[in-house]
Amino acid sequence: MFSFDPYSPAVDADPFPFYKTLRDEFPCFWSKEANMWVLSRYADIVTALNDWQTYSSAKGNLMTELPNRAGNTLGTTDPPRHDRLRGLIQHAFMRRNLESLGDPIRDIARQTAAPLADMKEFDFIADYSSKFTVRVLWAALGLPLGDEAVVREKAVMMVQSDPVTRSKGPEHLAAYNWMQEYASSVIAERRKNPQNDLISHFSTAEIDGDRLDEREVLLTTTTLIMAGVESLGGFMAMFALNMADQVEARRTCVANPELLADAIEESLRFNTSAQRFRRCLTRDVELHGQKMKEGDFVCLAYGSGNRDERQYPNPDSYDITRKPKGHLGFGGSVHACLGTSIARLSVKSAMEAFHAVVPEYRRLEERLPWMPSSTFRSPMRLVLART
Protein backbone atom coordinates (compact mmCIF):
# COMPACT_ATOMS: atom_id res chain seq x y z
CA MET A 1 0.00 0.00 0.00
CA PHE A 2 1.69 3.24 -1.12
CA SER A 3 2.22 5.87 1.52
CA PHE A 4 3.80 9.28 1.47
CA ASP A 5 5.11 10.43 4.85
CA PRO A 6 6.88 13.79 4.66
CA TYR A 7 8.18 13.17 8.21
CA SER A 8 10.05 10.01 7.32
CA PRO A 9 13.83 9.91 7.00
CA ALA A 10 13.37 8.17 3.65
CA VAL A 11 11.58 11.21 2.25
CA ASP A 12 14.13 13.57 3.81
CA ALA A 13 16.91 11.67 2.07
CA ASP A 14 15.30 11.15 -1.34
CA PRO A 15 11.73 12.26 -2.00
CA PHE A 16 12.00 11.94 -5.77
CA PRO A 17 10.98 8.29 -6.28
CA PHE A 18 7.97 8.94 -4.04
CA TYR A 19 7.09 12.01 -6.09
CA LYS A 20 7.19 9.99 -9.31
CA THR A 21 4.71 7.48 -7.97
CA LEU A 22 2.49 10.32 -6.76
CA ARG A 23 2.56 12.09 -10.14
CA ASP A 24 1.96 8.99 -12.21
CA GLU A 25 -0.44 6.99 -10.05
CA PHE A 26 -1.91 9.26 -7.36
CA PRO A 27 -1.85 12.86 -8.63
CA CYS A 28 -4.25 13.93 -5.88
CA PHE A 29 -3.26 11.80 -2.89
CA TRP A 30 -4.48 11.76 0.71
CA SER A 31 -1.49 11.36 3.02
CA LYS A 32 -2.54 9.87 6.34
CA GLU A 33 0.75 10.78 7.94
CA ALA A 34 0.63 14.42 6.85
CA ASN A 35 -3.15 14.58 7.27
CA MET A 36 -3.52 16.43 3.98
CA TRP A 37 -3.85 16.05 0.21
CA VAL A 38 -0.68 16.07 -1.87
CA LEU A 39 -0.49 17.70 -5.33
CA SER A 40 2.58 16.58 -7.22
CA ARG A 41 2.09 17.59 -10.87
CA TYR A 42 3.44 20.90 -12.15
CA ALA A 43 0.18 22.01 -13.76
CA ASP A 44 -1.94 21.31 -10.68
CA ILE A 45 0.51 23.13 -8.40
CA VAL A 46 0.57 26.18 -10.70
CA THR A 47 -3.23 26.22 -10.83
CA ALA A 48 -3.33 26.14 -7.02
CA LEU A 49 -0.72 28.89 -6.70
CA ASN A 50 -2.71 31.13 -9.03
CA ASP A 51 -6.01 30.41 -7.26
CA TRP A 52 -5.39 31.80 -3.78
CA GLN A 53 -9.14 32.27 -3.30
CA THR A 54 -9.51 28.49 -3.20
CA TYR A 55 -6.06 27.49 -1.96
CA SER A 56 -5.68 29.89 0.96
CA SER A 57 -2.47 30.55 2.89
CA ALA A 58 -4.29 32.03 5.89
CA LYS A 59 -4.23 28.80 7.91
CA GLY A 60 -0.46 28.41 7.55
CA ASN A 61 1.96 27.69 4.72
CA LEU A 62 4.61 25.54 6.43
CA MET A 63 3.85 21.82 6.32
CA THR A 64 4.18 21.75 10.11
CA GLU A 65 3.14 25.18 11.21
CA LEU A 66 4.51 27.09 14.20
CA PRO A 67 2.05 28.33 16.86
CA ASN A 68 0.35 31.72 16.33
CA ARG A 69 2.21 32.23 13.09
CA ALA A 70 -0.66 31.81 10.61
CA GLY A 71 -2.15 35.19 9.70
CA ASN A 72 0.81 37.12 11.04
CA THR A 73 3.37 36.74 8.26
CA LEU A 74 3.29 37.63 4.57
CA GLY A 75 3.31 33.96 3.59
CA THR A 76 0.31 33.23 5.82
CA THR A 77 -1.91 36.12 4.75
CA ASP A 78 -4.14 36.16 1.66
CA PRO A 79 -4.72 39.04 -0.75
CA PRO A 80 -5.91 41.74 -0.66
CA ARG A 81 -4.27 42.45 2.71
CA HIS A 82 -1.20 40.43 1.72
CA ASP A 83 -0.59 42.57 -1.37
CA ARG A 84 -0.75 45.81 0.60
CA LEU A 85 1.65 44.51 3.23
CA ARG A 86 4.06 43.04 0.74
CA GLY A 87 3.99 46.32 -1.16
CA LEU A 88 5.24 48.02 2.01
CA ILE A 89 8.49 46.08 2.12
CA GLN A 90 9.27 44.45 -1.21
CA HIS A 91 11.05 47.43 -2.80
CA ALA A 92 14.02 46.67 -0.53
CA PHE A 93 14.34 43.20 -2.08
CA MET A 94 14.07 44.16 -5.75
CA ARG A 95 17.11 43.48 -7.89
CA ARG A 96 17.55 47.12 -8.91
CA ASN A 97 17.62 48.19 -5.26
CA LEU A 98 20.18 45.57 -4.25
CA GLU A 99 22.96 47.18 -6.31
CA SER A 100 24.53 48.66 -3.18
CA LEU A 101 24.79 45.17 -1.63
CA GLY A 102 26.68 43.69 -4.62
CA ASP A 103 30.21 44.66 -3.58
CA PRO A 104 29.71 44.00 0.16
CA ILE A 105 28.38 40.53 -0.64
CA ARG A 106 31.32 39.77 -2.94
CA ASP A 107 33.71 40.97 -0.21
CA ILE A 108 32.00 38.79 2.40
CA ALA A 109 32.32 35.81 0.02
CA ARG A 110 36.02 36.39 -0.59
CA GLN A 111 36.82 36.87 3.10
CA THR A 112 34.79 33.86 4.18
CA ALA A 113 36.33 31.61 1.49
CA ALA A 114 39.94 32.63 2.11
CA PRO A 115 40.64 30.25 5.06
CA LEU A 116 39.61 27.28 2.89
CA ALA A 117 42.85 27.70 0.93
CA ASP A 118 44.71 25.95 3.76
CA MET A 119 42.20 23.12 4.19
CA LYS A 120 42.34 19.75 2.41
CA GLU A 121 38.98 18.66 3.79
CA PHE A 122 36.21 20.73 5.28
CA ASP A 123 32.49 20.88 5.90
CA PHE A 124 31.02 23.24 3.28
CA ILE A 125 28.29 24.19 5.76
CA ALA A 126 30.18 24.70 9.05
CA ASP A 127 33.32 26.06 7.39
CA TYR A 128 31.76 28.21 4.69
CA SER A 129 28.08 28.63 3.90
CA SER A 130 26.79 29.06 7.46
CA LYS A 131 29.27 31.88 8.06
CA PHE A 132 28.58 33.44 4.67
CA THR A 133 24.79 33.46 4.90
CA VAL A 134 24.75 34.91 8.36
CA ARG A 135 27.19 37.69 7.40
CA VAL A 136 25.12 38.55 4.31
CA LEU A 137 21.88 38.56 6.27
CA TRP A 138 23.46 40.76 8.93
CA ALA A 139 24.57 43.23 6.27
CA ALA A 140 21.15 43.28 4.57
CA LEU A 141 18.98 43.38 7.67
CA GLY A 142 21.35 45.43 9.78
CA LEU A 143 21.48 42.99 12.70
CA PRO A 144 23.97 43.50 15.52
CA LEU A 145 27.26 41.68 15.03
CA GLY A 146 28.27 39.06 17.57
CA ASP A 147 24.97 37.17 17.61
CA GLU A 148 25.51 35.22 14.41
CA ALA A 149 26.29 31.73 15.69
CA VAL A 150 23.43 31.45 18.17
CA VAL A 151 20.91 33.01 15.76
CA ARG A 152 21.90 30.50 13.10
CA GLU A 153 21.53 27.62 15.52
CA LYS A 154 18.00 28.76 16.45
CA ALA A 155 16.97 29.37 12.83
CA VAL A 156 18.04 25.89 11.79
CA MET A 157 16.28 24.36 14.80
CA MET A 158 12.93 26.09 14.32
CA VAL A 159 12.33 24.67 10.82
CA GLN A 160 12.72 21.07 11.92
CA SER A 161 10.11 18.68 13.26
CA ASP A 162 10.05 15.52 15.35
CA PRO A 163 9.76 12.62 12.88
CA VAL A 164 8.04 10.40 15.45
CA THR A 165 5.34 12.75 16.72
CA ARG A 166 5.15 14.51 13.32
CA SER A 167 4.95 17.87 14.99
CA LYS A 168 7.15 20.54 16.50
CA GLY A 169 8.93 19.25 19.60
CA PRO A 170 9.81 21.36 22.65
CA GLU A 171 13.28 22.12 21.27
CA HIS A 172 11.82 23.46 18.02
CA LEU A 173 9.27 25.60 19.82
CA ALA A 174 11.90 26.90 22.24
CA ALA A 175 14.04 27.98 19.28
CA TYR A 176 11.05 29.72 17.71
CA ASN A 177 10.26 31.56 20.93
CA TRP A 178 13.90 32.56 21.33
CA MET A 179 13.85 33.91 17.76
CA GLN A 180 10.76 36.00 18.43
CA GLU A 181 12.31 37.53 21.55
CA TYR A 182 15.49 38.23 19.67
CA ALA A 183 13.64 39.86 16.77
CA SER A 184 11.58 41.85 19.27
CA SER A 185 14.67 43.34 20.89
CA VAL A 186 16.20 44.28 17.55
CA ILE A 187 12.97 45.92 16.38
CA ALA A 188 12.75 47.94 19.60
CA GLU A 189 16.34 49.09 19.15
CA ARG A 190 15.72 50.12 15.51
CA ARG A 191 12.62 52.04 16.43
CA LYS A 192 14.62 53.98 19.01
CA ASN A 193 17.53 54.52 16.60
CA PRO A 194 16.36 53.96 13.02
CA GLN A 195 19.11 53.04 10.55
CA ASN A 196 19.02 52.74 6.78
CA ASP A 197 18.29 49.02 6.90
CA LEU A 198 15.42 46.62 6.29
CA ILE A 199 14.20 46.23 9.84
CA SER A 200 14.13 49.99 10.38
CA HIS A 201 12.19 50.40 7.14
CA PHE A 202 9.47 47.93 7.67
CA SER A 203 8.96 48.59 11.34
CA THR A 204 8.09 52.15 10.36
CA ALA A 205 6.71 51.73 6.80
CA GLU A 206 3.24 53.05 6.10
CA ILE A 207 0.93 53.32 3.07
CA ASP A 208 -2.29 55.33 3.43
CA GLY A 209 -2.21 54.86 7.18
CA ASP A 210 -1.84 51.10 6.76
CA ARG A 211 1.14 49.71 8.62
CA LEU A 212 2.38 46.35 9.74
CA ASP A 213 1.16 45.91 13.30
CA GLU A 214 3.46 44.87 16.13
CA ARG A 215 2.78 41.18 15.66
CA GLU A 216 3.32 41.40 11.91
CA VAL A 217 6.61 43.31 12.21
CA LEU A 218 7.82 40.74 14.70
CA LEU A 219 6.79 37.65 12.75
CA THR A 220 7.93 39.09 9.42
CA THR A 221 11.34 39.80 10.95
CA THR A 222 11.45 36.29 12.41
CA THR A 223 10.57 34.85 9.01
CA LEU A 224 13.22 36.92 7.28
CA ILE A 225 15.87 35.70 9.69
CA MET A 226 14.68 32.13 9.18
CA ALA A 227 14.67 32.59 5.40
CA GLY A 228 18.00 34.38 5.19
CA VAL A 229 19.79 31.92 7.43
CA GLU A 230 18.07 28.61 6.92
CA SER A 231 16.55 28.79 3.44
CA LEU A 232 19.49 30.55 1.83
CA GLY A 233 21.97 28.31 3.63
CA GLY A 234 19.96 25.23 2.80
CA PHE A 235 19.84 26.02 -0.89
CA MET A 236 23.51 26.93 -0.96
CA ALA A 237 24.34 23.50 0.46
CA MET A 238 22.17 21.85 -2.21
CA PHE A 239 23.93 23.84 -4.91
CA ALA A 240 27.35 22.87 -3.55
CA LEU A 241 26.19 19.23 -3.48
CA ASN A 242 25.17 19.50 -7.13
CA MET A 243 28.49 21.13 -8.06
CA ALA A 244 30.39 18.43 -6.13
CA ASP A 245 28.56 15.58 -7.87
CA GLN A 246 28.08 17.01 -11.37
CA VAL A 247 31.72 17.19 -12.37
CA GLU A 248 31.30 18.40 -15.96
CA ALA A 249 28.85 21.11 -14.95
CA ARG A 250 31.17 22.26 -12.17
CA ARG A 251 34.19 22.45 -14.46
CA THR A 252 32.16 24.47 -16.95
CA CYS A 253 31.21 26.91 -14.18
CA VAL A 254 34.75 27.14 -12.80
CA ALA A 255 36.03 27.97 -16.29
CA ASN A 256 33.21 30.47 -16.88
CA PRO A 257 31.71 31.78 -13.63
CA GLU A 258 28.98 33.68 -15.49
CA LEU A 259 27.37 30.28 -16.11
CA LEU A 260 26.83 29.87 -12.37
CA ALA A 261 23.58 31.82 -12.87
CA ASP A 262 22.21 29.12 -15.19
CA ALA A 263 23.46 26.36 -12.90
CA ILE A 264 21.69 27.99 -9.96
CA GLU A 265 18.38 27.99 -11.86
CA GLU A 266 18.83 24.32 -12.77
CA SER A 267 19.63 23.45 -9.14
CA LEU A 268 16.52 25.33 -8.02
CA ARG A 269 14.54 23.15 -10.39
CA PHE A 270 16.43 19.92 -9.71
CA ASN A 271 16.41 20.06 -5.92
CA THR A 272 15.27 23.29 -4.34
CA SER A 273 15.56 23.32 -0.57
CA ALA A 274 11.95 24.60 -0.44
CA GLN A 275 10.36 21.24 -1.24
CA ARG A 276 6.79 21.39 0.09
CA PHE A 277 4.41 24.08 1.36
CA ARG A 278 0.75 23.87 2.23
CA ARG A 279 -2.54 25.64 1.62
CA CYS A 280 -6.05 25.26 3.06
CA LEU A 281 -9.16 24.83 0.90
CA THR A 282 -11.91 27.41 1.17
CA ARG A 283 -14.32 25.28 -0.85
CA ASP A 284 -14.76 21.70 -2.06
CA VAL A 285 -12.58 20.81 -5.05
CA GLU A 286 -12.77 17.71 -7.21
CA LEU A 287 -9.44 16.79 -8.79
CA HIS A 288 -8.30 13.59 -10.52
CA GLY A 289 -11.41 11.84 -9.27
CA GLN A 290 -10.76 12.80 -5.66
CA LYS A 291 -13.13 14.94 -3.62
CA MET A 292 -11.16 17.39 -1.53
CA LYS A 293 -13.25 19.18 1.10
CA GLU A 294 -13.40 22.76 2.30
CA GLY A 295 -11.06 23.00 5.31
CA ASP A 296 -8.73 20.25 4.09
CA PHE A 297 -5.04 21.06 3.90
CA VAL A 298 -3.24 20.55 0.58
CA CYS A 299 0.49 20.05 0.13
CA LEU A 300 1.97 21.76 -2.93
CA ALA A 301 5.06 19.66 -3.64
CA TYR A 302 7.23 22.15 -5.55
CA GLY A 303 10.09 19.67 -5.56
CA SER A 304 7.84 17.24 -7.41
CA GLY A 305 6.40 19.75 -9.89
CA ASN A 306 9.96 20.63 -10.82
CA ARG A 307 10.64 16.99 -11.82
CA ASP A 308 7.41 16.54 -13.76
CA GLU A 309 8.27 15.33 -17.26
CA ARG A 310 4.92 16.73 -18.42
CA GLN A 311 6.62 20.13 -18.00
CA TYR A 312 10.39 19.41 -18.12
CA PRO A 313 11.60 16.70 -20.54
CA ASN A 314 14.25 14.39 -19.05
CA PRO A 315 13.53 15.88 -15.63
CA ASP A 316 15.99 13.79 -13.62
CA SER A 317 18.90 14.96 -15.75
CA TYR A 318 20.91 17.87 -14.34
CA ASP A 319 21.57 20.18 -17.29
CA ILE A 320 22.88 23.71 -16.83
CA THR A 321 21.91 24.62 -20.42
CA ARG A 322 18.25 23.85 -19.73
CA LYS A 323 17.24 27.36 -18.54
CA PRO A 324 14.10 26.10 -16.76
CA LYS A 325 11.70 29.03 -16.96
CA GLY A 326 8.71 28.87 -14.67
CA HIS A 327 10.35 26.49 -12.19
CA LEU A 328 8.89 26.27 -8.69
CA GLY A 329 12.17 26.52 -6.79
CA PHE A 330 11.09 29.84 -5.31
CA GLY A 331 7.38 28.96 -5.22
CA GLY A 332 5.31 31.18 -7.49
CA SER A 333 2.45 33.68 -7.86
CA VAL A 334 1.65 36.21 -5.12
CA HIS A 335 3.73 34.51 -2.39
CA ALA A 336 6.79 33.81 -4.58
CA CYS A 337 9.95 34.14 -2.50
CA LEU A 338 10.67 37.71 -1.50
CA GLY A 339 14.39 36.94 -1.34
CA THR A 340 14.65 35.68 -4.95
CA SER A 341 17.05 38.41 -6.13
CA ILE A 342 19.19 38.49 -3.02
CA ALA A 343 19.38 34.67 -3.09
CA ARG A 344 20.53 34.60 -6.73
CA LEU A 345 23.10 37.33 -6.07
CA SER A 346 24.38 35.72 -2.85
CA VAL A 347 24.64 32.16 -4.11
CA LYS A 348 26.46 33.23 -7.28
CA SER A 349 28.91 35.40 -5.31
CA ALA A 350 29.47 32.65 -2.75
CA MET A 351 30.21 29.92 -5.28
CA GLU A 352 32.37 32.13 -7.46
CA ALA A 353 34.56 32.98 -4.47
CA PHE A 354 34.52 29.33 -3.36
CA HIS A 355 35.63 28.05 -6.77
CA ALA A 356 38.44 30.61 -6.88
CA VAL A 357 39.90 28.93 -3.78
CA VAL A 358 38.68 25.34 -4.30
CA PRO A 359 38.18 24.65 -8.04
CA GLU A 360 38.28 20.83 -7.88
CA TYR A 361 36.56 18.85 -5.14
CA ARG A 362 34.41 15.83 -4.34
CA ARG A 363 32.22 14.89 -1.41
CA LEU A 364 33.51 12.39 1.08
CA GLU A 365 30.30 10.97 2.52
CA GLU A 366 28.21 8.68 0.33
CA ARG A 367 25.18 9.08 2.63
CA LEU A 368 24.43 12.53 3.91
CA PRO A 369 22.71 13.46 7.17
CA TRP A 370 19.49 15.10 5.99
CA MET A 371 17.66 17.68 8.05
CA PRO A 372 14.41 16.26 9.50
CA SER A 373 11.92 18.76 8.08
CA SER A 374 8.55 18.27 6.40
CA THR A 375 8.95 21.49 4.40
CA PHE A 376 12.67 21.94 3.62
CA ARG A 377 15.37 19.58 2.39
CA SER A 378 19.09 20.11 2.87
CA PRO A 379 21.99 18.19 4.36
CA MET A 380 23.18 18.99 7.88
CA ARG A 381 26.77 18.39 6.83
CA LEU A 382 28.59 18.33 3.49
CA VAL A 383 32.20 17.26 3.84
CA LEU A 384 34.25 18.04 0.75
CA ALA A 385 37.84 17.20 -0.13
CA ARG A 386 40.09 18.97 -2.55
CA THR A 387 41.03 16.82 -5.54
Place this chain on the structure above:
Amino acid sequence: MPQVTFIEPSGNEVQIDVTNGWSLMQAATSNGVEGMEAECGGSCACATCHCYVEDHQDKLSPAAETELEMLENVASERRPNSRLACQIKMSNELAGMVVRLPATQV
Protein backbone atom coordinates in the same frame (compact mmCIF):
# COMPACT_ATOMS: atom_id res chain seq x y z
CA MET B 1 -9.11 25.78 -23.46
CA PRO B 2 -8.92 29.46 -24.45
CA GLN B 3 -5.97 30.58 -26.54
CA VAL B 4 -3.62 33.54 -26.30
CA THR B 5 -1.27 34.69 -29.05
CA PHE B 6 2.07 36.03 -27.83
CA ILE B 7 4.12 38.10 -30.25
CA GLU B 8 7.75 37.56 -29.26
CA PRO B 9 10.31 40.40 -29.56
CA SER B 10 11.49 38.87 -32.85
CA GLY B 11 7.97 39.24 -34.29
CA ASN B 12 7.40 35.48 -34.10
CA GLU B 13 3.79 34.65 -33.14
CA VAL B 14 3.14 31.81 -30.69
CA GLN B 15 -0.36 30.52 -29.95
CA ILE B 16 -0.79 28.97 -26.52
CA ASP B 17 -3.66 27.11 -24.87
CA VAL B 18 -4.02 28.65 -21.43
CA THR B 19 -5.73 27.07 -18.42
CA ASN B 20 -8.35 29.41 -16.95
CA GLY B 21 -7.04 31.08 -13.82
CA TRP B 22 -3.39 30.95 -14.90
CA SER B 23 -1.68 34.32 -15.32
CA LEU B 24 -0.48 35.25 -18.82
CA MET B 25 3.03 35.36 -17.36
CA GLN B 26 2.72 31.77 -16.14
CA ALA B 27 1.39 30.64 -19.51
CA ALA B 28 4.30 32.30 -21.31
CA THR B 29 7.08 31.06 -19.03
CA SER B 30 5.87 27.49 -18.79
CA ASN B 31 5.49 27.33 -22.59
CA GLY B 32 8.95 28.71 -23.33
CA VAL B 33 7.73 31.93 -24.95
CA GLU B 34 10.68 34.26 -25.63
CA GLY B 35 10.74 37.74 -24.16
CA MET B 36 9.31 37.03 -20.70
CA GLU B 37 11.63 37.16 -17.68
CA ALA B 38 9.37 37.13 -14.60
CA GLU B 39 12.23 37.30 -12.13
CA CYS B 40 9.98 37.61 -9.09
CA GLY B 41 7.90 34.56 -9.92
CA GLY B 42 4.61 36.44 -10.29
CA SER B 43 4.45 38.50 -7.12
CA CYS B 44 4.25 41.93 -8.84
CA ALA B 45 7.72 42.84 -7.60
CA CYS B 46 10.06 43.09 -10.58
CA ALA B 47 8.37 44.59 -13.71
CA THR B 48 10.04 41.99 -15.97
CA CYS B 49 6.81 40.44 -17.26
CA HIS B 50 5.89 43.63 -19.12
CA CYS B 51 3.55 43.18 -22.10
CA TYR B 52 1.50 45.30 -24.51
CA VAL B 53 -2.13 44.19 -24.62
CA GLU B 54 -3.19 44.51 -28.25
CA ASP B 55 -6.91 43.79 -27.85
CA HIS B 56 -9.63 42.72 -25.35
CA GLN B 57 -8.66 45.74 -23.18
CA ASP B 58 -12.30 46.27 -22.24
CA LYS B 59 -12.43 42.75 -20.82
CA LEU B 60 -9.50 43.26 -18.45
CA SER B 61 -9.73 44.32 -14.82
CA PRO B 62 -7.95 47.67 -14.46
CA ALA B 63 -4.46 47.63 -13.00
CA ALA B 64 -4.33 47.82 -9.19
CA GLU B 65 -2.12 50.30 -7.34
CA THR B 66 0.86 47.95 -6.95
CA GLU B 67 0.84 47.10 -10.65
CA LEU B 68 0.67 50.79 -11.61
CA GLU B 69 3.65 51.52 -9.34
CA MET B 70 5.64 48.63 -10.80
CA LEU B 71 4.82 49.71 -14.38
CA GLU B 72 6.91 52.81 -13.71
CA ASN B 73 9.93 50.50 -13.62
CA VAL B 74 9.59 48.72 -16.96
CA ALA B 75 12.76 48.58 -19.05
CA SER B 76 11.08 49.11 -22.43
CA GLU B 77 8.80 51.96 -23.44
CA ARG B 78 5.73 52.25 -21.27
CA ARG B 79 2.62 52.65 -23.44
CA PRO B 80 -1.06 53.15 -22.61
CA ASN B 81 -1.63 49.43 -23.26
CA SER B 82 1.29 48.33 -21.03
CA ARG B 83 0.40 45.75 -18.37
CA LEU B 84 2.25 43.23 -16.21
CA ALA B 85 1.46 39.75 -17.48
CA CYS B 86 1.50 38.27 -13.96
CA GLN B 87 -1.53 40.40 -13.09
CA ILE B 88 -3.77 39.20 -15.92
CA LYS B 89 -5.60 35.94 -15.24
CA MET B 90 -6.89 33.90 -18.15
CA SER B 91 -10.63 33.46 -18.60
CA ASN B 92 -12.98 32.48 -21.45
CA GLU B 93 -13.70 36.19 -21.96
CA LEU B 94 -10.10 36.72 -23.02
CA ALA B 95 -10.06 33.88 -25.56
CA GLY B 96 -8.18 34.87 -28.70
CA MET B 97 -6.30 37.68 -26.96
CA VAL B 98 -3.13 39.03 -28.59
CA VAL B 99 -0.26 40.17 -26.40
CA ARG B 100 2.96 41.73 -27.69
CA LEU B 101 6.20 41.35 -25.72
CA PRO B 102 8.60 44.29 -25.52
CA ALA B 103 12.13 44.48 -26.93
CA THR B 104 13.66 43.90 -23.51
CA GLN B 105 12.63 43.16 -19.90
CA VAL B 106 15.84 44.24 -18.15
